[in-house]
Amino acid sequence: MGIIIQISQFLLGLSLLIILHELGHFIPAKLFGTRVEKFYLFFDVKFSLFKKKIGETVYGIGWLPLGGYVKISGMIDESMDTEAMKEEPKPWEFRSKPAWQRLIIMLGGVIVNFVLAYVIYFFLSFIYGDKNIDATSIQDGYLVENPLLTDLGFKTGDNITKVGDHDVKYVSDIKGNFIGAKTITFTRNGVEQTITMPVDFLGQFSDSKRRDLFEMRRPFVIGAIQDSSLNKGANLKDGDLIKAVNGKALKYFDELTPILNESKGKEVSVTLLRDQELITETLKVDNNAKFGISSGLTHQMMQDLGYFTMTTKEYSFGESFGGGYNKFTGQVGKYFGQLKEIGNPETGAYKGVGGFYAILNVFPDTWSWPVFWSITAFLSIMLGVLNLLPIPALDGGHVMFLLYEMVSGRKPSDKFMEYAQTVGFFILIGLVLFANGNDIFKAIFK
Template sequence: MEFIIKISQFLLSLSLLIVLHELGHFIPAKLFKTKVEKFYLFFDVKFSLFKKKIGETVYGIGWLPLGGYVKIAGMIDESMDKEQMAQPPQPWEFRSKPAWQRLIIMLGGVTVNFILAYVIYVFASFIYGDTDIKIDSLKGGYLVENQVLLDSGFKTGDKVVAINDQPIEKDSEIGQYIIGAEQMTVERNGETKVIDLPENFLGQLSDEGSRNLFRYRYPFIVESVPDSSANKTVDIKTGDVILGIEGKELEYFDLFEEELQNYKGETVSAEILRDGKTLTRELNVNNDGKLNIFRLIDAKRFTELGYYDVTRREYSFGESFAAGASKFKSTLVNYGSQLKAIFNPKTEAYKGLGGFKAIYDIFPDFWSWEAFWKLTAFLSIMLAVLNLLPIPALDGGHVMFLLYEIISGRKPSEKFLERAQIVGFFILIALVLFANGNDIFKALTN
């Protein structure tokens, strides 16, 4: 069921982005009276799952979910239709249109993606608002288990207060600024400590494989006791807070994991908080140093117990436009920093480059419209930025040659454009294979 939920969100988001991106090319092409021969969601290699001709355009769904396309007559693209290009130019063909019209057609897809992302951020701000956690309210700081962070000098209990020269006040800001970070400042036991990060910090994180960086520290709240547990008959209930064992106060679950290793196969006396009263119960520790009790993750309860403060900001419809613009800008700048790091070999960030599985993995295994729309907005920006890269097989490559034509007044020859398209296609295939190969490698090694 979890797979079905994740793949449904992935395909729905991908389909929405592809259709709207291609619509961004389709609409200006039609406005400029340019013939569009095909409009496809996914690629129709050899055959289509569905197709129907309406007017001069065949609309269809391919079987290969690696993207989509519109085939515009008289345009040198991935179809490499040399037979059509060998014929005399027709007034309804792409190559016959003025350069400025061709430029608008080529920029239409990324323009729609940028607009879509902004619109999503506006309505998400209005409907859902912003929920975050103040770092200075984190009781006990962060739990640090990632080996790369530990090797860099971070410790459990640290609170991140700055990244480079950027003060950090909210938990969500860490993810925004950690890309390209050279220094991080933490508060540790009331003192400030600056930690210098290695130049290949992002590469090390990718090699380590864990997505867990700075995690919240939770109390041990009982959710349930499985039938296989030796504590099944003990009087403990859902919502009980286990405060400590053998007279030792343990405020956080991570402290239990360490302490219980000293009592393997033994019975321990535990203090439990229930309905404001402190009770004592005898709990059995198995040979692995576990109580075999499922813990409850309840943000509202953690807030009530004082482990952190959740802040919520709601926006009026008018305020949502500014909030959406701020989120759009932040995401765009952050993704730009990621690309810059990826193209810098010294950071080794290219090791973290992922393909379709990496995109699939960012969707939650439960259905959340809030998460779906926010992830779709991010992917829309990602799709737009990647398409603007000056690679001939992408929109950015076509834009690059059109700008050259507009500035110089000289149009590159069709033979040159055909060769550039082939080179760009192989570059693009190499990037796709590398990204998806990274996914496969990580799946096999982690």
């Protein structure tokens, strides 16, 4: 069921972004009297799942979910319809329009992506506000299990106070500012320390099998009991909090691991807190040092148990304009930071570049509208920024040549544009193969 929810969110978010991006080209093209021959969600290689001609435009859905497109008359694009370009320009064609109109048509998709992201952040601020975990309320530091971090000198219990130049006010500040951070500052036993991160840490992290960095330490709250668990049928209820095992007090889940490792294939005595009462139950530990029980913990439970404090900032309708703007500009800045790290071979960040499978895994396996819209807004920013790259075949490539024409007064020849489009197409294919190849490599070997 979880994978179905992930795929549903992925397809819904992707479809929304593609349709609105292409509308960003379609609407100004029509306003300027330019003929649009096709408007497609997904690519219709060889055949379409659906198509219908309305007026002069064929609207359809392709079978290959790698994007979408609008085919504008008189424009050299991914269709490479060079035969039509040999004829005399028609008044309704893209090439017959003034450069400023063509520029607006080409920038329309990117503008829509950025406007969409801002609108989503505006409504997220207005409807949900900002919910954050106060970093100063974390009692016993963070869980550090990633060998990359322990080898650098980090330990479980370290309390992260600064990531790069950014003070950690909320727990989300750690992950949000980690990319590009040169140093991490933390306190250990009341003493502040700073560790310098290796230049290629992002590359090392991409190569590792661990997907976590600094995690919050969590108690063990009983959730679902797996069908294969040796404890199926035990006197356990959702929400039971494990307080002790074999008489050893247990505050955090990570403190349970060494106890279970010593008790493989044995029974242990577990003290549970249920409805403000302590009860004792005997549980079995399998040969993998597991109970076979999933955690049923939520952030609300952790706050109720006193492990941290959550803060909620609410916005009025007017305040949401500023709140949405801050979220939007913050995410744009972070994404440009990611691209900067990816573009520097020394960081090894390119190893973390992913394709459609990586994007799919960004979505959770449970449905949450705030999470879905937050991810969709970020993907909209990502799509907008990537389309601005000055690569022929992307919007940014067309914009680059249009700006050259407007400054120099000379229009690149159709033959040059054909060659540029071909080169750009192969660059894009290479990038797509690299990104999705990374996904396949990680799935097979990691």
